[in-house]
Amino acid sequence: MTFMAVALALLMIVFGGVGIDMIHAELQRNKVQNTLDRAVLAAADLDNQLDAEGVVEDYMEKMALGDALVSVNVNEGLNYRTVTAEGYSTMPSNFMYLIGADTLQSYGLSEASERINKVEISMVLDISGSMDDGNKMEELKDAASEFVDTLVNDGSEDLVSISLVPYSEHVNAGPELLSYLNVNWKHGYSHCIEMPDSVFSSAALDFSRTYDQMQHFQWNYDGRNTRTDTVCPRYDYERIRAWSQDADAIKRQISRFQPRAGTSIFMGMKWATALLDPSTRPIASGMIQNGTVDAVFEGRPVDYDDDEVLKTVVLMTDGQHDRSNRIQNWAYNSEGEYAQWERYNLWYYLDRYVSYWERSSFYYQKYDATTGDRLLSNICTAAKDQGILIWSIGFEVSDHGANVMRNCASSPAHFFRVEGVEISDAFSTIAHTLNQLRLTQ
Secondary structure, three states: OHHHHHHHHHHHHHHHHHHHHHHHHHHHHHHHHHHHHHHHHHHHOOOOOOOHHHHHHHHHHHOOOHHHEEEEEEEEOOOEEEEEEEEEEEEEOOOHHHHOOOEEEEEEEEEEEEEOOEEEEEEEEEOEHHHHOOOHHHHHHHHHHHHHHHHOOHHHOOOEEEEEEEEOOOOEOOHHHHOOOEEEOOOOOOOOEOOOHHHHHOOOOOOOOEEEEOOOOOOOOOOOOOOOOOOOOOOHHHEOEEEEOOHHHHHHHHHOOOOEOOOOHHHHHHHHHHOOOHHHHHHHHHHHHHOOOOHHHOOOOOOOOOOOEEEEEEEEEOOOOOOEEEEOHHHOOOHHHHHHHHHOOHHHHHHHHOOHHHHHHHEEEEEOHHHHHHHHHHHHHHHHHOOOEEEEEEEOOOHHHHHHHHHHOOOHHHEEEEOOOHHHHHHHHHHHHHOEEEEOO
8 A cells, every 4th residue: 555655656657747847838828929929020111220230139039939939031122021930948847758848949939010001082171261269270291291291201102192172161182183174164253162061971972964163252251342251262272182191282282271261171181082082083093194293193093902002081160050141043143243242342232232131042051951961961871881991080170070079980989079289189090090910830
């Protein structure tokens, strides 16, 4: 019995020792694997300016695993970097040598990559009059400029195109872009077109339709005969800049923004989706021939099923929809009347030359807040149905405005409700998310 007890005790010691060796080996394997994971993630980051292989080696050395690093492979190009590392460590066994295993092995393999895919971005920025409150316009300018710098740089050359869509009560598409559409031109003072409600149910731009040119007049009135705040934005820096990778030009335009007029978010969103829709490819091709869009963007906007290209909208507002008025057709149907409303602020004219009881006959309400919310919902739905990724930013908005923007976004996680300088964090988060860093193995 004594002999049997001793034998069993020795056997238990051996098996217990084997377990200890296995735990030790697993801890070492985890150390090797975790260190490799962290090392390749840091090395693959496109913001990393150090030698990628050296970064992995340094991580392993710092964890006293320099001898365990077997190989590092770096595969990189214009818009990507992939780093693969392999580790192998041996250690003497403490107990398992009793059963013929003199050493234990720990193996690790890790791969990480960061890739800047081709990206088509529509950047839709609210420049309405409420942006004059506090320091909101300057905060937007800083945040939007930083966003541009993050997305458009040497590492993204020829990959990222940005269409800048400033909007207020309307959107100035500019004369070149509108030259590709059938437009019932009436004047040369500004370049907005009226769109029927039906077009907001599609992301595409309908080339079969003839669009009416938006009236040129100013509704807002401060007692003077001002015409700098027209319902349709009139200045060149308020125009759409389509399919650009000129970061400096985009930022210069943003820096000139001034708060103006009312808020028609749905109009900005319609143009934003149109500039991502393949229907506007002929416009891009024409502008390439004219030298106003880089030739490398020939073929954009690409088809929706192109897996190599991400289409995304960044939609920002600081308010919500309000009413928008137009002059009655009878008072806006001749060259003399077009010129009259260029010479006179609407309310300056009405106050001085029209009796109080007749003033309301000069204008009518085209949109109200409910209509604006409905049209925005329609165009956001149409864009999401095509797979366009929508980020929305509500900048010091009301609860109603926040709900409208949240519903437009691709998901609640794609909506940011921000105050003050938090707007920079929102734009920064979106920009960095578009650069996908992921552990692939």
